[in-house]
Amino acid sequence: MGDFGRISVYDALGGGAVADILLWKNSYGSVVMLVVSTIMWFLFERGGYSILAFVANNLLLLVVILFFWAKSASLLNRPLPPIPELDISEELVVIAAEEMQVWINHVFSIAHEIAIEGNVKVLLAVVSSLWVISYIGSFFNFLTLIYIGALVSLSVPFLYDMFQTQVDEKLIVVHKLAHSIQRQVDAVLQMLPSTHKQKTQ
Numbered sequence: 001m002g003d004f005g006r007i008s009v010y011d012a013l014g015g016g017a018v019a020d021i022l023l024w025k026n027s028y029g030s031v032v033m034l035v036v037s038t039i040m041w042f043l044f045e046r047g048g049y050s051i052l053a054f055v056a057n058n059l060l061l062l063v064v065i066l067f068f069w070a071k072s073a074s075l076l077n078r079p080l081p082p083i084p085e086l087d088i089s090e091e092l093v094v095i096a097a098e099e100m101q102v103w104i105n106h107v108f109s110i111a112h113e114i115a116i117e118g119n120v121k122v123l124l125a126v127v128s129s130l131w132v133i134s135y136i137g138s139f140f141n142f143l144t145l146i147y148i149g150a151l152v153s154l155s156v157p158f159l160y161d162m163f164q165t166q167v168d169e170k171l172i173v174v175h176k177l178a179h180s181i182q183r184q185v186d187a188v189l190q191m192l193p194s195t196h197k198q199k200t201q
Contacts, residue, residue: 017029
């Protein structure tokens with residue numbers, strides 16, 4: 001753990017178009033993402049605009065434009081609207097189903113460890129995680145959290161890429177401290193009586 005992995009932020013983000021936007025290498029894409037997310041947040045949060053009304057109005061506008069475009073194209077001998085062939089392949093459906101299966105099985109395994117095996121460590125981790133999510137959610141609504149996530153994704157990777165060496169040094173110290181605390185917690189949990197083991201014995 002000496003150099004904390006030393007993988008570049010660009011490679012960690014996949015090294016593609018997403019990494020270029022998040023690290024501001026594609027400044028145009030980054031600015032567009034920031035401006036669009038800010039406009040959407042103002043529309044829905046400050047302007048009181050409903051998501052359902054927004055989607056319905058945009059779809060209505062799109063359908064009307066395409067209809068009149070197609071009619072005028074046939075009258076004026078112009079090309080029809082360039083609508084791509086949208087077809088979800090069976091392979092894509094299988095990939096999505098497999099990904100969903102992994103997440104569902106992971107949730108079931110956690111539930112099994114808590115309910116059947118009586119794993120106190122997993123229970124405490126789940127309870128604390130859900131409490132943190134609930135606590136944060138009490139201050140912000142869902143759309144504001146999404147907007148904050150967009151701002152964080154456009155700032156934290158960029159700042160970490162600039163100051164990776166300094167941040168890694170601090171992370172090493174925090175990791176050592178967390179590892180020490182984890183060993184103490186494990187020692188305390190081992191001292192607790194396991195009701196499940198007593199029943200099985």
